[in-house]
Amino acid sequence: MKRVSILGSTGSIGQSTLSLIAGRPGEYDVVALTGGRNVELLARQAAETGAAIAVTSEPDLLDQLRDALPAGIEAAAGAEAIAEAAARRADWVMSAIVGAAGLAPGLAAIETGTTLALANKETLVAAGPLVLSRAAASGATILPVDSEHSAIFQALRGEDPAAVERVIITASGGALRDWPMERLAEATPEEAGRHPNWAMGNRITVDSASMFNKALEVIEAKEFFGFSPDRIEVLIHHESIVHALVGFVDGGVMAHLGPPDMRHAIGHALDWPDRRALPVERLDLAKIGQLSFRPPDEARWPALRLARDVMARGGLTGAAFNAAKEAALDAFLARQMRFTDMAHIVETVLDEMDASGETSGRGDISLGDVLETDAAARARARGAATRLSQTV
Numbered sequence: 001m002k003r004v005s006i007l008g009s010t011g012s013i014g015q016s017t018l019s020l021i022a023g024r025p026g027e028y029d030v031v032a033l034t035g036g037r038n039v040e041l042l043a044r045q046a047a048e049t050g051a052a053i054a055v056t057s058e059p060d061l062l063d064q065l066r067d068a069l070p071a072g073i074e075a076a077a078g079a080e081a082i083a084e085a086a087a088r089r090a091d092w093v094m095s096a097i098v099g100a101a102g103l104a105p106g107l108a109a110i111e112t113g114t115t116l117a118l119a120n121k122e123t124l125v126a127a128g129p130l131v132l133s134r135a136a137a138s139g140a141t142i143l144p145v146d147s148e149h150s151a152i153f154q155a156l157r158g159e160d161p162a163a164v165e166r167v168i169i170t171a172s173g174g175a176l177r178d179w180p181m182e183r184l185a186e187a188t189p190e191e192a193g194r195h196p197n198w199a200m201g202n203r204i205t206v207d208s209a210s211m212f213n214k215a216l217e218v219i220e221a222k223e224f225f226g227f228s229p230d231r232i233e234v235l236i237h238h239e240s241i242v243h244a245l246v247g248f249v250d251g252g253v254m255a256h257l258g259p260p261d262m263r264h265a266i267g268h269a270l271d272w273p274d275r276r277a278l279p280v281e282r283l284d285l286a287k288i289g290q291l292s293f294r295p296p297d298e299a300r301w302p303a304l305r306l307a308r309d310v311m312a313r314g315g316l317t318g319a320a321f322n323a324a325k326e327a328a329l330d331a332f333l334a335r336q337m338r339f340t341d342m343a344h345i346v347e348t349v350l351d352e353m354d355a356s357g358e359t360s361g362r363g364d365i366s367l368g369d370v371l372e373t374d375a376a377a378r379a380r381a382r383g384a385a386t387r388l389s390q391t392v
Ligand SMILES: NC(=O)C1=CN([C@@H]2O[C@H](COP(=O)(O)OP(=O)(O)OC[C@H]3O[C@@H](n4cnc5c(N)ncnc54)[C@H](OP(=O)(O)O)[C@@H]3O)[C@@H](O)[C@H]2O)C=CC1
Pocket: 007, 008, 009, 010, 011, 012, 013, 014, 034, 035, 036, 037, 038, 039, 057, 082, 095, 096, 097, 098, 099, 101, 119, 120, 121, 122, 145, 146, 147, 198, 199, 200, 201, 202, 203, 204, 262
């Protein structure tokens, strides 16, 4: 039996992963499941799968988790306990915690030499070189789960990476794509949180509307595949059917298509290097009829320009970018500032930290360096958000 652990099992990706596993009885031995505040669901998942251990990130919910678990399933709580559970021997680990909180547990799994299915894009944005060098040292395999990166990975199967000329990552445009630009400042968290095509967690859905999700994905593609930034393009594609395209030196372009359902990308990583049947809807292009494409407007979506700055600056800039974005998103979701303020705040934090040398990151970057930069960027972004909320 394949031993699997799921970090972030109570979230959107985590639940989809468990649904695939439940559809193949007797094939998987569930080692660890981790969640956050939803301990009721976590306990139910652990009971249904017979997991060895269930861990919540919230120490104040440990008793509640313990009470809800059947006898024989271990319970634990806190960030360290999650990293320890991630380090338990497993053949395959899904990294689906949201945000930078997923970095340390993902690294802990990597140290064991396992196969890490990586949905947590923040891991590569904040600490790409560190994560890849630790994987090379331990022999761990990292498989992309983010739909665009899974698409690129699949288009590259059997290809010579040197023959790649460019990659094109598609973007739906998110919830506010048809709004006039002058109204964007008024958008509420509820309005920004309605994705036109994908059912996902709330944070990534709002990031999709601001295009910060795509900005993270461009950096993720640079880090994971090693493409130079000038070879990574973004294309607005409303239907979310073409997930990414790879252009080769002979002019040929391979596109990866499929209905917007993450069970395909998750299943691909679960079954890799094989391909097996997955319970996803089959693509019916005749029914869809038309697919549309247009270039992104960087004035509307400054996050895309910021991603280019992050890649040009390098060092610890990715860690600062992600943390500032997370803090700005927190402030927007808490209604402390406007939708359009998020990009201003992130840009201000990046410029300040670049000027002070805090993100220069010379030499080998450690997890401690990344976490320190993350904390500094978050503090700056929170400060800027508080000042803004006092002036609005
Ligand atoms: N959803 C999607 O389709 C896609 C998601 N991704 C990426 O996958 C990751 C997960 O996304 P998604 O499933 O949508 O997110 P969700 O918000 O749906 O789920 C997040 C998971 O992380 C847990 N969690 C939240 N905060 C913490 C914390 N501080 N420490 C430990 N665990 C925590 C949550 O627990 P609880 O809910 O119990 O509080 C939940 O299990 C993100 O990095 C996202 O960018 C990438 C591509 C597509």
